[in-house]
Amino acid sequence: MNTLRNSVRLVGNLGMDPEVKVFDTNKKMARVSLATNESYKNDKGEKITDTTWHNLVFWNTTAKLAEDLLKKGDEVAIEGKLANRSYTDKDGIKRYVSEIVVNDFLKVGAKG
Secondary structure, three states, rough: HHHHHHOEEEEEOOOOEEEEEOOOOOOOOEEEOOOOOOEEEEEOOOEEEEEEEEEEEEEEEHHHHHHOOOOOOEEEEEEEEEEEEEEEEOOOOOOEEEEEEEEEEOOOOOOO
């Protein structure tokens, strides 16, 4: 049950190709945005779709796989954990970021 404490699972479409960075320590990181959609009908019977964007972070082997296999528009299922961090921007303002650190992913509807 410990794996349920901070677990995120999402299915959505990538909004960009992975942005990859390699650090001095040979660690690799890839970032990508993921859009999830939720549809419902309003009071007038019109279909409404709400899109939520999520920031995903991949590390090391998973980052290499993301770099090699994923591209903008791909539908993917991901599993990971929620992480929060803060940083100070160039204007000295403290910013807060929530992101999902991906442990595993699967291309949905992939051929072959």
